[in-house]
Amino acid sequence: METNFRASFEEERKKVEVWFTLLRDKICEELEELERLCLISPEISPQRFQRKEWKRDGGGGGIISLMKKGRVFEKAGVNISTVYGEFSEAFRKEIPGADKDPKFWASGISLVIHPRNPHVPIVHMNTRMIITTQLWFGGGVDLTPVFPSQKDTVDFHRVLQETCDHYDLESYLKFKKWCDDYFFITHRNEPRGVGGIFYDYINSGNFEKDFEFTKNVGEAFLKIYPQIVKRYFNTPWSEEDVQHQLKKRGRYVEFNLVYDRGTKFGLQTGGNIDAILMSLPPMASWEIEA
């Protein structure tokens, strides 16, 4: 790849940006539809996403779409961003291709959904394309139920497996393991949730194939998550269920602030705080047994 990377891959960059915007729109519509379909909590009106643009010092920016205090979604954030500039000295060694030239370009979509109903799982999805002197795709989708159900876990993984198999028959097990290893709360010796897929540094040499995989990961999320939401969104819950949910959300905060690479990366590179910490739950608790 040429050093003059900003001028190169112009068509590819345009394509992925357009896709992330389109996916964002589809996801927001789908989640708003779920708000309208939910029959319980009639005292809470179905909510819609509110958008807020942010600019990044050094180049680029993004748009946060946030739904707050919805009937189904207590907090749902979908962020799309395209940022570019130069990596700081400290990061150059950590990022493939950045040691030769610190310039980078990155575009992606990232979402975290914290449902109100403790029976509806928390979910995270992120896909991105990054260009340094190299170009690659990364991403992941993972589910964090408060009360895990084998059926949900199996169905969630099946859709992801189909998506990976369509790309390449070796990827699913690799990306599933990567997810299990990555979303692990070491200090508690427990996984964040029931897994999913996680991948990075994807470049098969065939841009169209890799980009199609990226699109399919987004479509897989759209196929399975609303299904799982619908299984539980009309299920009543108890105060005790809420206590379990708040505790699970506390674990989510611990993972994201102590281990998550994206969060650390964002905080250290002066990213937009609201976008980086969009993943944190509206409310969480830490009650210890002593």
Add this chain to the structure above:
Amino acid sequence: METNFRASFEEERKKVEVWFTLLRDKICEELEELERLCLISPEISPQRFQRKEWKRDGGGGGIISLMKKGRVFEKAGVNISTVYGEFSEAFRKEIPGADKDPKFWASGISLVIHPRNPHVPIVHMNTRMIITTQLWFGGGVDLTPVFPSQKDTVDFHRVLQETCDHYDLESYLKFKKWCDDYFFITHRNEPRGVGGIFYDYINSGNFEKDFEFTKNVGEAFLKIYPQIVKRYFNTPWSEEDVQHQLKKRGRYVEFNLVYDRGTKFGLQTGGNIDAILMSLPPMASWEIEA
């Protein structure tokens, strides 16, 4: 100092351990007294501390004293611990004197108090003695009000200044600045609270003098914090005040999980999770403006 450090400083080690235990008892009594003195929230019975011992793999352990769901203190944790063993390879370079010999001994008291009433400030206090091939004291006290009051801040700092001045006329400004620098949430460009003191690697060559300072820091906490609690513990609060409190507690979580050295140290060295994360609030929120 001799390499055979476990046999050395026996008298000093005994003295500091006894002090931390005594201070713990005094603090718990004082906080329980405040529970009984508070006149509002009559539906909540005054609570007492519950103790739980923990053992550390590799040597030593501690006792957590925890008060939960009190009338004044929604969560108050006081931990004393004495731990010893060998630092892992990774830590040897970071800890004074540990590069020559990885053996260490450390004893300390640590407390974090999350009051129920948003008008009563959160507080943290910690003092400790550490022995490697060197011996030193460290510690700190800092106040985190949801609604800062100049009078509280001035009074809190005055007591700490008197304590430091009694030790040495140069220390207060140094320890105050250290606190301001340390308890700073870089990614939000905001301090955690209104400061206090923070110090480490204290060894004047006079053990008795340094130990007296450590004791005086504990006494300073006992002198000023209950006073500040009494100023507000009968002040009614609104739901909006609670929202501000939950947001401030969210910031507290961010600081402790992203930056706090003690927390990182504990999580990385397989410390007791309940003791390390005792600092986290019973409930916190993240609501973003978008």
